[in-house]
Amino acid sequence: MIKRYSILLVIVSIASFSGFTQKSYQLALLKYNGGGDWYANPTSLTNLADFCNKNLKTSFNPEYATVEVGSSEIFNFPFLDMTGHGNVIFNDQEVLNLRNYLIAGGFLHISDNYGIDKFIRPQMKKVFPELEFVELPFDFPIYHQKYNFPNGLPKIHEHDGKPPQGFGLLWEGRLVCFYDYECDLGDGWEDAEVHKDSADKRLKALQMGANIVQYVFKE
Numbered sequence: 001m002i003k004r005y006s007i008l009l010v011i012v013s014i015a016s017f018s019g020f021t022q023k024s025y026q027l028a029l030l031k032y033n034g035g036g037d038w039y040a041n042p043t044s045l046t047n048l049a050d051f052c053n054k055n056l057k058t059s060f061n062p063e064y065a066t067v068e069v070g071s072s073e074i075f076n077f078p079f080l081d082m083t084g085h086g087n088v089i090f091n092d093q094e095v096l097n098l099r100n101y102l103i104a105g106g107f108l109h110i111s112d113n114y115g116i117d118k119f120i121r122p123q124m125k126k127v128f129p130e131l132e133f134v135e136l137p138f139d140f141p142i143y144h145q146k147y148n149f150p151n152g153l154p155k156i157h158e159h160d161g162k163p164p165q166g167f168g169l170l171w172e173g174r175l176v177c178f179y180d181y182e183c184d185l186g187d188g189w190e191d192a193e194v195h196k197d198s199a200d201k202r203l204k205a206l207q208m209g210a211n212i213v214q215y216v217f218k219e
Contacts, residue, residue, distance in 0.1 A: 027213075028065040028077035030108070034089035040113050041083050044189035051189075051206040052213050056146060070094040074101050079216055080108045083186040085115035090123045099127045102169075102176040107216045110179040111186035114159045124169065124177065133167040133179060142166070142178060145211040145218075153180055154204035156188040156197065178212060185209055 027045045031038050049060035067073045067080070070093050074080060080101075090098065102108060110120055121133065136142065136152075143149040143166075153164035164183035168175045188197055188205020197205075 025059060026061045026063065026065045026077060028067050028074070028080050030074075030080045030082040031066055031068045032082070032084075032088050032090065032094075033069075034087035034119065036084040036086035036088050036116065036119065037113075038082070038084050040085060041111075041186040041190050043191045043194065044083070044186045045081055047191065048189045048206060048209045048213070052210050056210055056214055058213070058217075068094075070097050072097070074098070074106065075104070078106060079213065080106065081111070081186070082108060082120075083111045083113045083116070085113050086119065088116065088119040088123050090126060095123075095126045102127070103171060106176070108177040109212055110177065111184060112159075112179070112181045113184060113186060114157070117181060120179070128169055128171065131169050131171065133169060136166045136168045136175075136178075140166075140168075142175070142211055142215045143208075145214040147207040147211050149208060149211070153183045153185070154188075154201070154208055155183060156201050156205050157184040159184065175215075 027049055029038070029045060045064035046062050049058075049062045049064065052058045053060055053062075065073075065077060067077065069090055074097065098108070110116070112120075124133070138150060138152045143152055153166045155164045159182050162182045165181045166183075167179040167181060169177040185205050185208055187194075188202055189209055192199070192202060
């Protein structure tokens with residue numbers, strides 16, 4: 001049992017949930033308000049789960065869950081994924097719920113699908129007003145799990161042509177949120193025919209995704 005998730009189990013028990021149920025073996029997509037397309041990459045998490053099952057020997061259910069920011073259901077999942085191009089709005093209850101989840105041991109991965117940056121930063125500032133997104137150095141462990149990325153994130157989509165950057169929110173020294181910017185890992189996880197990415201780019205995206213998953217479950 002991972003240390004990070006054991007903390008979550010205590011919270012789940014307090015909330016009278018069923019504990020480590022089948023849902024706990026699923027990755028979860030975060031549904032948010034504001035009009036942004038939270039559903040933008042429908043095949044991503046299924047492909048990531050399948051890749052991790054084959055290469056990390058995990059046992060994820062390939063059918064991912066969809067959970068709302070303000071729902072107590074997020075405490076059933078150690079890994080939340082968030083993406084989109086547009087507006088994001090967290091109300092006060094959602095802010096508190098997401099903060100409690102992340103402090104309790106949960107993890108949020110955000111993938112900039114080109115356009116979410118100016119919306120997600122102020123919303124995450126509401127969740128952790130005392131923290132700033134910091135760019136993680138290339139020697140940070142998330143880049144050196146099963147797969148080695150000595151130069152940080154791979155560049156999957158061009159977007160503005162800037163180099164990809166990996167930002168993190170660190171709560172008491174623990175990475176609680178990883179944000180890939182100018183990279184678009186989520187698109188790279190999609191079915192090959194969706195974006196026509198090369199096999200090499202898709203492989204690198206999935207390998208980096210597996211690194212994130214492995215990092216989270218080893219913590």
